[in-house]
Amino acid sequence: MELWKQLRQAGLVPPGLGPPPRALNGFPPVEKGNLRRVDVQLLGQLCSLGLEMGALREELVTFLEEEEEESIEEEDRELEGKQEGASSPAPGRRLPDFEMTI
Numbered sequence: 575m576e577l578w579k580q581l582r583q584a585g586l587v588p589p590g591l592g593p594p595p596r597a598l599n600g601f602p603p604v605e606k607g608n609l610r611r612v613d614v615q616l617l618g619q620l621c622s623l624g625l626e627m628g629a630l631r632e633e634l635v636t637f638l639e640e641e642e643e644e645s646i647e648e649e650d651r652e653l654e655g656k657q658e659g660a661s662s663p664a665p666g667r668r669l670p671d672f673e674m675t676i
Contacts, residue, residue: 598606 598609601609
């Protein structure tokens with residue numbers, strides 16, 4: 575409870591959080607200390623997971639950007655191939671050579 579008061583005085587208690595539950599008032603200080611240690615461990619794990627999720631999010635964004643670039647390049651190659659195919663005759667077909675005599 576003393577730490578709670580110190581947090582409130584320092585302005586570190588999030589708004590709307592309110593006082594600690596009454597159920598914690600009946601616990602001996604040793605038990606509160608144990609609960610606090612577990613809270614700190616859980617908070618540490620949450621922070622680690624948050625950092626890991628951030629790194630995974632960055633990897634996902636990079637992966638999606640690379641995929642998008644590859645698909646755009648592939649579409650460009652297909653368009654170039656179609657344009658080249660439309661301007662030149664089909665393979666195996668050549669325009670006849672003409673000779674003119676005057």
